[in-house]
Amino acid sequence: MKNKQTKWGIFRWPFLLSVTSLTGLISGLTGTGVLDVVSWVTLGGLIIVITLSAFLFST
Amino acid sequence: MKNRSLYIWNGIHKWTSLICTLFLFVLCITGLPLIFREEIEQFFYIPPFEEVATEASAPTVDEIIASAKAERLNDVVQFVFLEEEFPIISVAMAATEATPFEEGHIQPFDSRTGEMITPLPTNKGFLFWMEEAHIRFFMGFPGTLFLGVMGILFLVSIVSGVVVYAPFMRNLRFATVRKTHNPRIKWLDLHNMTGIVTATWLFVVGATGVLNTLDIPIAGLWQATELKEMVAEFEGAPLAVNLSSIDNAIAKAKEISPGMRPYSIAFPGNNFSSPQHYGIYMVGNTGLTKHLIKPVLIEAETGEFTATRDVPVLVKALFLSRPLHFGDYAGLPLKLIWALLDIVAILVLGSGVYLWLKRRKLNINKSDLFRNNSHEKQTN
Known part of the structure; x- marks a missing residue:
């Protein structure tokens, strides 16, 4: 990546992950069933992002 | 960002992290089995x-x-x-x-x-020692407050970490971990990536942990204000002697708060009742209401209903901060994810310490840090 990124460029993915995390944290707390599954998928998604970044998508 | 303000934020991140890191290590490690407290109790003790x-x-x-x-x-x-x-x-x-x-x-x-x-074994056993370390740091209530202060430093360190993240990433794609033989660059990238991905989770677990350290003062405040008001007309009454049926008191409390079940009952004369009352603490059966406890006060001698009211917002926040801290509110899958995120948190802390230990060399090679690995040959 040659050009410098804008603030939005730097923070758009972290922002999206932050919204995802909050969704997961709250959904499991407010209900059961589907809402529990939402919390597993969203927060489990963080682990998947970390694993992929560390091992697969490195430059 | 101006160099001077970046310098200040960097200093904030460095010092808040350094002060709390050792304690955070202990919290992350002792917190791991506490996520599975229910399973451990069931397997070993019940x-x-x-x-x-x-x-x-x-x-x-x-x-x-x-x-x-x-x-x-x-x-x-x-x-x-x-x-x-x-x-x-x-x-x-x-x-x-x-x-x-x-x-x-x-x-x-x-x-x-x-x-x-x-x-269950009290004052000994594995879970007791994990709690001693995680909740009281072997020093009782002062230890709890001390961990609360460390938690606040941790929260400042997360916020400052997000601020200083930006300049490192100007020339890098999100979540890049450069393949390089230079371990400092690799660990810097891993620290940035794991830190930013888990930032919100870390902040929520940290903040709810801090709130949990205040549970005793918050309960004390509630007893001295709300509970006192609820039983105001009985002030100065002697301790109830002829206690009426607790089953009838429970039935009365259920009638007063339909759809709820009793969770705990405080007997007359302790801090969660009054000398004349049973304090019947009810919880709901689904979702949020499962975590929000509601007191119903029943006269212990006559079985008559005295008062009930929702707890104030601060107490509700405390009730919700327990599950949000330990991750035990959406089944075993969430507990397992919580444990993995806890291990990632240990990685964030460890990589941070590593980067600090290697700080001098980092300064010398600063220019390399902001470039991608096309310059790797020059750095090696």
Whole structure:
């Protein structure tokens, strides 16, 4: 990546992950069933992002 | 960002992290088994429950309390706890009404048969030591407050970490971990990536942890204001002597708060009731209401209803901060994810310490840090 990124460029993915995390944290707390599954998928998604970044998508 | 303000944020991130890191390591490691507290208790401590043909012959709560009293003739009942996950009713007894709870004895019973169950080990055992370290840092309440201060530093370190993240990433794609033989660059990338991905989770677990450290003062404040108001007309009344049926008091509380079940009962004369009252603490059955406890005060001698009210926002926040801190609110899958995120947090801390230890060389090669690995040959 040659050009410098804008603030939005730097923070758009972290922002999206932050919204995802909050969704997961709250959904499991407010209900059961589907809402529990939402919390597993969203927060489990963080682990998947970390694993992929560390091992697969490195430059 | 201007260099000067970046310099300040960097300093904030460095120092807040350095001060709290050692304690955060302890918290992350001791917190790991506490996520699975229920499973550990069930596996090691609670005997398997025998199948009971019919629950029609289940004893009343009054009968269970009578058995507990028969075992400890000189003690008084302080609390009764009614488990939801297991068919267990526990009776907490102590020498007097005012004896500190920790100095009492808790006797669990099988709620279907009324048989006594061997009590969980108190003041010893694996879970006790994990809690000692994680909640009190071996120093009682001052230890709890100390961990709260460390938690606040951790929160500042997360926020400052997000601020100083930006300049590192100007020339890098999100979540890049450069393939390089330079371990400092690799660990810097890993620190940035794991830190930013888990930032929100870390912040929520950190903030709810800080709130949990204040549970004793928050409970004290509630007792001194709300609870006192609820029983104001009984101020100065003597301790109730002829206690009425606890089963009737429970039935009354259920009638007052439909759809809720009793979670714990405070007996007359302790901090969670009044000298004249049973404090019946009710919880809902679904979602949020499962975590939000609501007090119902029943006159202990007459069985008459006195008062009930929702707890204030601060107390509600405390109730919700417990599950949000330990991750035990959406089944075993969430607990496993919580444990993995906890391990990632250890990685964030460890990589941060590593980068600090190697800081001098980092400064020398600063220009390389902001480039991608096309310059790697020059750095090696």
